Amino acid sequence: MFSREIQFTPISLTPKAGWLESARQSIKLPCAFAMGAVLGFATPGFDQDYLAWFALAPLLVLIRGCRNGFQATLTGFVFGAGYYAIALSFFTGLSPLRWMQIPDILGYQLVFLAWALETCHLALLFAAFALMVYHLPTRPGFLPHFRRPFYPYLIVVPAIWVFLMWVVSPSPLFFGIPLCQLAYTQSRNLPLIQVAALGGSAAVDFLMVMVNAALAAVVIEATPLVRGMGARTDQFNTKAGMAIDLALSLACISLIVGWGQFRISHLAEAVRPEKAMRVTPESPPVPIAIVQGNVSIEEERFKTISEAEFKTRYQELSTAQGAALLVLPEGVVTANQDKPGADGLKEVLRAISANEKKEVIYGAVEPLKEGYANSAKLLSPFRLPGTTYIKQKLVPFGESIPINLIYQKIPEDLREKIPASKERFLEDKQARLLTSGFGKVGVAICNEIVYPKLVSDEVRKGASLLVCLANLGWFHNSSLGKQFLACATLRAVENKRYLILATNTGISSVIDPLGMVVSRSYALKRGILLDTVQFIYSRTPYNRMRWL
Numbered sequence: 001m002f003s004r005e006i007q008f009t010p011i012s013l014t015p016k017a018g019w020l021e022s023a024r025q026s027i028k029l030p031c032a033f034a035m036g037a038v039l040g041f042a043t044p045g046f047d048q049d050y051l052a053w054f055a056l057a058p059l060l061v062l063i064r065g066c067r068n069g070f071q072a073t074l075t076g077f078v079f080g081a082g083y084y085a086i087a088l089s090f091f092t093g094l095s096p097l098r099w100m101q102i103p104d105i106l107g108y109q110l111v112f113l114a115w116a117l118e119t120c121h122l123a124l125l126f127a128a129f130a131l132m133v134y135h136l137p138t139r140p141g142f143l144p145h146f147r148r149p150f151y152p153y154l155i156v157v158p159a160i161w162v163f164l165m166w167v168v169s170p171s172p173l174f175f176g177i178p179l180c181q182l183a184y185t186q187s188r189n190l191p192l193i194q195v196a197a198l199g200g201s202a203a204v205d206f207l208m209v210m211v212n213a214a215l216a217a218v219v220i221e222a223t224p225l226v227r228g229m230g231a232r233t234d235q236f237n238t239k240a241g242m243a244i245d246l247a248l249s250l251a252c253i254s255l256i257v258g259w260g261q262f263r264i265s266h267l268a269e270a271v272r273p274e275k276a277m278r279v280t281p282e283s284p285p286v287p288i289a290i291v292q293g294n295v296s297i298e299e300e301r302f303k304t305i306s307e308a309e310f311k312t313r314y315q316e317l318s319t320a321q322g323a324a325l326l327v328l329p330e331g332v333v334t335a336n337q338d339k340p341g342a343d344g345l346k347e348v349l350r351a352i353s354a355n356e357k358k359e360v361i362y363g364a365v366e367p368l369k370e371g372y373a374n375s376a377k378l379l380s381p382f383r384l385p386g387t388t389y390i391k392q393k394l395v396p397f398g399e400s401i402p403i404n405l406i407y408q409k410i411p412e413d414l415r416e417k418i419p420a421s422k423e424r425f426l427e428d429k430q431a432r433l434l435t436s437g438f439g440k441v442g443v444a445i446c447n448e449i450v451y452p453k454l455v456s457d458e459v460r461k462g463a464s465l466l467v468c469l470a471n472l473g474w475f476h477n478s479s480l481g482k483q484f485l486a487c488a489t490l491r492a493v494e495n496k497r498y499l500i501l502a503t504n505t506g507i508s509s510v511i512d513p514l515g516m517v518v519s520r521s522y523a524l525k526r527g528i529l530l531d532t533v534q535f536i537y538s539r540t541p542y543n544r545m546r547w548l
Helices: 025-040 049-053 057-064 069-087 089-094 104-135 153-168 182-186 201-222 238-271 273-279 297-302 307-318 345-356 404-409 446-450 452-460 480-495
Strands: 286-292 325-327 359-367 372-379 388-390 440-445 463-470 499-503 509-511 517-520 527-533
Touching: 025 049, 025 057, 025 069, 049 182, 049 201, 057 069, 057 104, 057 201, 069 089, 069 104, 089 104, 089 480, 104 153, 153 201, 153 238, 182 201, 182 480, 201 238, 201 480, 286 307, 286 499, 307 345, 325 345, 345 359, 345 372, 359 440, 359 463, 372 440, 440 446, 440 452, 446 452, 446 463, 446 480, 452 463, 452 480, 463 480, 480 499, 480 509, 480 517, 509 527, 517 527
Parallel strands: 286 325, 325 359, 440 463, 463 499
Antiparallel strands: 286 527, 359 372, 372 388, 499 509, 509 517
């Protein structure tokens, strides 16, 4: 028997401290806020979508430069505050609040307070992200090893992000509407967002954060700015691992974009109206008309437009449009018009449907015994069953009081002016599809369009067309319209469905199953948007996976 002497070179598992670790928090925190604000400019409305591919990397570098978990949490919170301060800037569109009988000076203060509170509230997501990334043992280099007591940086960072932004954020803990995810910044990047048909919008987020993680690893391992991630127990060179991570992430993005371009070219013919009958005979083109009445929140709340004038405006826009399907926005039929014997817009729409032999989808506030229901209704000359959908996700403080303890702290005179104080809205527990003569219609009312699972559940129940009815007049001409359009674009791709977005003040649009906005209206304009859609029956891998 022969024995061989084995020699090991001692390797320090404790990397050398970098410059950021010795820097003062008074320097790092303003930098974190500024970098977060830069990332915020990638959101729809500012349209600097390229920033999302690298502007998250500074947060990962700053986390690595923290000396303890508290510093990492605080850094993440400040970075998130900078991000949401920009992304939620549509809150400023709430002012002036004269329609709530609130003076301008007090109104501006309340809007700023709401903006600041929701910014801090959602920034907790970034704080949790930073804390988890700081404490988890991660190393660059995505190579399997049976003795590896750590996690691959390229996979762990995006996984944590997706969990917080797509599982925790839509939960009741964060009652603010989750519409500022990174995926929506890429709504105009059609080849990339095709991956949403496979893994949903969360897959788009995963890819973008993966690229940011790879870039951050380059800075961490190749510069003295922060301490490195430490040597691997399998003695694989971390700098080589960093290079492999970067190459792997870029190769993955290239493959996804290439596949997305192929999918677009393959499906584009099937959704062209002039070829639809030949390619998919079961999905004929259906002419539609979206009615945008442009009734401002001041006209609605101050009653400066009478019910007769309101009815006449929509009657003129809706009559003789030559479309088989007429779509009106959220809440055009009010509770007063829905009373038995009332000669309001509801009766006008019923007459248009019967006389012109067309179907009409409209939003209505319906009085019930226990309260009100924000609903969508379908009028059809064919007398089909299943004509009402009731909203499932209520708007905080607009339709519901999410945390009663906070609500009780609001002064009574101001509390009475909150819309949810005067009108108690009910929510449905399950999706109810509208039954059209062309197929089943899935409906999302206002903020429901930002919940992917809610929409995909409707497709699994048989919805072959998606419709979103909204009234964004509360926020005037803010960036909220573009953010809603971005959310609707991802819902169309995820489910391979045409999506009709009908809003009161704009932006109304028709989106095809590939995410192309084939037509859109101007904001704050009154008129009709004419186009064609198809009722599609095939499904994507995403909406087949019920757990996503």
